[in-house]
Amino acid sequence: MNFTRTAGEFFVSQTAVTQQIKALEEELNATLFERSHRHVAVTPVGKQFYDDAKLILRQLRDAELRVRSYTDNIIGSLKIGFLTCYEREGITALMHTFHRLYPNVTLSLLCLQSADLYRELGLGNVDLIIAHRYWEERDDLDSLQLRCYPLMCIMAHDHPLAALSAIRPEDLQNHRVVTVQRSNEGSGEMTVVKRFFLRAGILPDIAFRSPNIEVDLVAVGAGLGYMLVPSYLCALFDPAAGIEARPILGHEKETTVAAIWRKDNTNPLIPKVLDLCSTMFRQTELK
Numbered sequence: 001m002n003f004t005r006t007a008g009e010f011f012v013s014q015t016a017v018t019q020q021i022k023a024l025e026e027e028l029n030a031t032l033f034e035r036s037h038r039h040v041a042v043t044p045v046g047k048q049f050y051d052d053a054k055l056i057l058r059q060l061r062d063a064e065l066r067v068r069s070y071t072d073n074i075i076g077s078l079k080i081g082f083l084t085c086y087e088r089e090g091i092t093a094l095m096h097t098f099h100r101l102y103p104n105v106t107l108s109l110l111c112l113q114s115a116d117l118y119r120e121l122g123l124g125n126v127d128l129i130i131a132h133r134y135w136e137e138r139d140d141l142d143s144l145q146l147r148c149y150p151l152m153c154i155m156a157h158d159h160p161l162a163a164l165s166a167i168r169p170e171d172l173q174n175h176r177v178v179t180v181q182r183s184n185e186g187s188g189e190m191t192v193v194k195r196f197f198l199r200a201g202i203l204p205d206i207a208f209r210s211p212n213i214e215v216d217l218v219a220v221g222a223g224l225g226y227m228l229v230p231s232y233l234c235a236l237f238d239p240a241a242g243i244e245a246r247p248i249l250g251h252e253k254e255t256t257v258a259a260i261w262r263k264d265n266t267n268p269l270i271p272k273v274l275d276l277c278s279t280m281f282r283q284t285e286l287k
Helices: 001-007 015-027 044-072 089-099 114-121 190-200 211-220 231-234 270-285
Strands: 034-036 040-043 076-082 105-112 128-132 141-149 151-157 176-180 205-210 227-230 245-248 255-262
Touching: 001 015, 015 114, 034 190, 044 089, 044 270, 076 089, 076 114, 076 270, 089 190, 089 270, 105 114, 105 211, 105 270, 114 128, 114 255, 128 270, 151 190, 151 231, 176 227, 190 227, 205 211, 211 227, 211 245, 227 231, 227 245
Parallel strands: 076 105, 076 128, 176 205
Antiparallel strands: 034 040, 128 255, 141 255, 151 227, 151 245
């Protein structure tokens, strides 16, 4: 929604972007963007054209990949691990598309918490994991960022924090916490939460901890304390459980989820699933 930033993204001038948009609008005989000096917005017909064009491009890309897979007679096996509770974030669609494009590839799937996924990756038991990326750079691993999630505070409906529409870090003082039990690897779900507490200067008063996220949610619903989780976990809540979720102000992109693999893994199928990850997760992000 910014012509200047778009021009910079594609290494062209702002005038070139404006001319391309104008030419497209003239070709379609439709206004795709409403413009003012301070604001750019997509029109309803622009949004419809974007959705249709995106679908066409995806179908074209799938067709090209199918032709290549049959031409190359791609076979082999690929072992993928993904985060517990991440099933609703596009993993199923990713695996369905991959299997459709490469029907002769044997897929193995593993669902674990983040720290366990890193352990399996280190042992060579999986080729690629979709997990929290808590590091900037490592000699042994490479990654493709998929999405960034806001950090949410969840609590029972009658918890004092539930009276707030959004939560500042200082609001968490003097309230007890429910946490996921951290592993010794320091790569689990609580790594992001621990860093949050350190930056906020909060010494958490832990009321309950468990290695099982579903058990932790029961503890939250029981009113034992609040819990900090990435926003995708909010899809797990049973409406009858009486759990509320509130955003943490200033922490809208706190948790990074990425596709992660070992640099020494030469499985030729890894680039192919990464190609799909780049396309499918980015398309979902743009909605």
